Amino acid sequence: MTSSPKLCALLQGFALIKYLALWKQPMMMKIQEPSMSTSFVFILLYTSMLVLCNIRQLQAINDFIVKYSNTFLDSVPKILPPKTTILDLSENNIALLHTSDFTYLTNLKLLNLSYNHIREFDAIVFRFNAELEHLDLSHNNLRNITCGSLQVIKGLRHLDLSSNKFENILHCKEFSYFLHLQYLGLSATRIQRSSLKEIAQLGTLHVIFLGLQNLSSYEPGSLQVLNTNKLHIVLPVYLEDPFILYDAMNTSRTLELSQVTCEKACDNVIEPLSTISKTSKVSTLIISNITVSWEYLNQMIKAVLYSSVEYFNIYQLTQVGQYSYFIPFNSSNTSLKALSMQHSISKVFYHTGSPHPLQTFSDLMIENLTFVDTGMIHFMCPSKPSMFHILKLTRNKLTDKLFQNCNTLPHLETLILRSNRLEMLSLVSSMTSSMKSLQYLDVSNNKLQYENGEDCHWSETLLKLNLSANQLTSAAFGCLPINVKILDLHNNQISNIHKGIMALKSLEELNLASNWLADLPDCSHFNSLAVLNIGMNFLHSLSFHSLQSCQNVRAINAGNNPFQCDCELRDFINWRTQTAGDILGWPESYKCQYPEHLKGTLLKDVHLSEVSCNTAALLGIVLGTMAALILCILFLCLYFDLPWYVKMTWNWTQTKHRNRNTNPKDLPQNLTYHAFISYSQHDASWVKDYLIPNLEKGDGSIQICQHERNFVPGRSIIENIINCIEKSYKSIFVLSPNFIQSEWCHYELYFAHHRLFTENSDSLILILLEPIPQYLIPSKYYKLKALMAKRTYLEWPKEKSKHGLFWANLRQSINVQLPEHKQENKKVFNTNQEKVYEPDTVSLN
Incomplete structure (x- = not known):
């Protein structure tokens, strides 16, 4: 059954409808809730379909790599991305392969169909998959295949047909087409020499894997026809015929034997190992998934010591039985260079007497010795100078007592003690002090600590040290x-x-x-x-x-x-x-x-700006800004004649200060005059001939303050101006182009304007004698501009008919009852003298 999104949704909906139907019983019947078992079955079914459908949909998202491993498929999915190059269908329930299953996957390079229930497949199932390089059909139920079905896949590099139900090794002439094949996995219950000849024609393979768990018969000499760099054989649980091992020892340079069981008797394994001579072909021997007693393990090692084997690796070792005696190895003339034992479990270990059985390994005269995950609690110092160049004692239970005062490792260059129970760094250093050739030490993933004051004595030749994953400060x-x-x-x-x-x-x-x-x-x-x-x-x-x-x-x-x-x-x-x-x-x-x-x-x-991070630049910008601001302020001050206003303010302040320090009897009386007249000397004729006569009328009802007759001799001009303005009810300014050219008129206007704001009075009267264009008014007369813009001023009419109304309005604006006071005639001597404080006659300096 092939899955698709629509089918998954349909099945889920159907399951949900069926469950809900249980709640809708006919009204005539007693309504009952579904039982707990029914609910459980529904939940399990619905969740399984939901998870399964989602997995299938999500795993097929990638157009090049599609993984449907362990998804309960019973056939190859029909909807797969056409560009798929890697397809994993392992660990499912697929039993048959049809012609159309892979027709549209022309770019397929890797196909994994292992761990299914495949019994057979069509002869042309792979006819459109010429690009296939990796095909894994292992762990299925194949009894026979048509050799022609593989003929089209000439680019195969990896072909695994092991762990099936073949009776004989495939006898296919088509193997000769696989010129690029590097890995071949096969299995059979019977092995004959003739069935392996076709494989021999492939030339030298990198790996040949033979799954012989169910081997029933073997023709001697069969394996020797093979040409391969590595031969991997899974042996029967109970090996009765040792001839297969005799042949295997002379077939390839690397031999791996898996599933070796020697709990009671191991002659069928040890005897073939003993026949390996110094001139044998095998140089690397690997034994994996082995169950053996200490006695037989030592016999295996002794057999290897006198053979052509240079590298002996033992993986997944289970040690059983007792070991009550010790026979040292004689490894003086051995060809063995490296011995490795990894992932060992000791079910029974019993030792009596001396020396310790571990001494058998520490005295081996080989270059490389490895013990990984063997549960070792101690490793003996060699009893004589050792040939060890590399010692790997990883994932054991070794402590700081290891190799203390050990002087028999003169050639040791690499010592790896990763993942043990070392605790003191100072003891680790003293361990190496006698190792005159040590260059690399790995004591990572221990519990090493160091306290100040502890003596450390390292090997002087140590160049590389790994102290990672410890508790060092x-x-x-x-x-x-x-x-x-x-x-x-x-x-x-x-x-x-x-x-x-x-x-x-x-x-x-x-x-x-x-x-x-x-x-x-x-x-x-x-x-x-x-x-x-x-x-x-x-x-x-x-x-x-x-x-x-x-x-x-x-x-x-x-x-x-x-x-x-x-x-x-x-x-x-x-x-x-x-x-x-x-x-x-x-x-x-x-x-x-x-x-x-x-x-x-x-x-x-x-992105951080230069200004925010560079102090010098920031200081420069701040100082530059301040300098520019100061220059701007200075420019504005000069433009608006601020120094003049400062000077006038200073004079005003000094005059007020002197008035406060003067006896009240000497101070002039307030509002002595109805008006103080400020005008330019060039407009004096109009003031004397028109303004004053028309205001005073000769009846004394209006008193006008004029500088030529009312300034007090002996006082400064500015004091007289200020006093006259303060003693007058109004200040009349006669405006003309001549007025704005007079510096003293400017002073008088400034003080009068100051009084206007300080006393909150309405004491200013502006008479426009002649029109004044705005562009002629200097910048320092900005107050005059403001006054003319905001205040109503009297404009001197040219028509005589309007003069009467002009004088009437002006007299009315200043005609008030002044307080009584004693009149004092204080006049300027030499009344004929002109306005001496005009800028054209008196210097302001």
């Missing part, structure tokens, strides 16, 4: 080998760089990722440093001094830190463009954490 920098070139301290608890690191003059690579650092280390202490990793720390910013000190570092990784995107970080962004080194992980690993509005923003997308 900054104090650990006081316990490091001085000649180390590559130092890995990532995933510790280092918060600052200890001064002890200054002694590491040869350091070339330093990894401090995933610690507690808050700033970039000072690179000036590392003359040879080329690579620095400080990613995933607590760096908010990178100081400019530290960046400059790291100018010669070839590569720096500072990614995945909680960066504060401010001006200090701007230095790092600019420095990145200037440095000759690489910034690893840029830009995707460099993001802002603070401030909140920039969180998640890439540093390359953060």
